[in-house]
Amino acid sequence: MSDSRRNSCKINGSNNKTPFLIGVSGGTASGKSTVCKRIMEKLGQVNKNQSERQVVCISQDSFYRDLTQAEITKAEKGQFNFDHPDAFNEIYMKETLLDILAGKIVKIPTYDYKNHTLRKDEIITIYPADVVLFEGILVFYFPEVRNLFHMKLFVDTDSDTRLARRVPRDINERGRDLEQVLNQYTNFVKPAFEEFCSPTKKFADVIIPRGADNVVAIDLIVLHIMDIVRGQNRMNGIQVIAQPKRIK
Template sequence: MQQKKPIVIGVTGGSASGKTSVSRAIFDHFSGHSLLLLAQDAYYKKSDMPFSERKKINYDHPLAFDTPLLKDHLNRLIHRQAVDQPVYDYTIHNRSDRTVHLAPKDVIILEGILILDDAELRDMMDIKVFVDTDDDIRVIRRIKRDMVSRGRSLDSIINQYLKTVKPMYHQFVEPSKRYADLIVPEGGQNQVAIDLLVTKIKAILAERGLQE
């Protein structure tokens, strides 16, 4: 008997746009279902450079990610095969030695800043979502997040934002908005958009015989 294809939902947007909030809202709604969250951030490339050099890497450029590995893992999950997802450690700016075993699920939420930049990744998605949030709001959220959870100084956060985060957003992330099926202003606060997504996901689940 042929296995039923999982639903793949891509959620993208700029750094601190609310991608995770949208992904979590979907995840929580389908908490009783077969579902997993796949984060592009886990697929930053492993580097052998010293720490002082790793800090200088442009982590907002497409080349910072091991996209072939991400595509391979997503393809395996779509074909109902388990994968060992890498774990990225922000404190050392490098991939750790640990992995997380992910079993295939009926609903896969792929979240990351550059997931719509790659045509092959886009082709694997059933629903493509772009979370559209003002630059000022995003930089304030990023400062709060990085100082609290990643132990970074205010100066380093601002310098990185001005040098790479903002220009890469306008060069790569924002242009990918044209590939989105749904644009969600203000992220997880937009309950109407969340409800629309949930309704669409339920319809595809029913269509593929993957009902809750």
């Protein structure tokens, strides 16, 4: 992380917070969302209202670009490559992250996997937060997006494990049938992982083997996040007194 980037992570005098931005990448079904969920749980964030959260999580899926009619037809036959960088709206992604870093309130659509469209009727409002997690298969692919992160995590889960998780998830949660899931995996998901996602592992600051099962790694990351949030509060004039553990 560059010093200028680290220094820019502070709470401005007003309500405008410049959050600490963490990118979380990894192959499909590697456990990115679960790692983010665990981080938020350990920070006691999940039961809080969005506007009072200090830590929020956004998915890169909200930044798929709108498809043309011809592309929707292809997607319905499992012939559209959702794992290719071209499937994303890079500019919208970058501008949203810049707005978040500027402490603005942003509204982002959720993604509907069944219809392969953004749900503009279901909008998530992201309020200024101390820490923002941004997770997705290609969050480190686009240099201008990658350079915005203060910290980069790569969830490194074995590809057999990922496929074994992906199949039931796509069938149960994303309305697919087995043949479609396996065809899509072989034709698009696996080759795109090897070409576009896996090479971005080298940009990570921390690689998390075994994903959400890796409690030690997640605990270390959470401690780091807590340090940052406390540091920011201190800069804002609010002293948070950490109780150092006594070694007996």
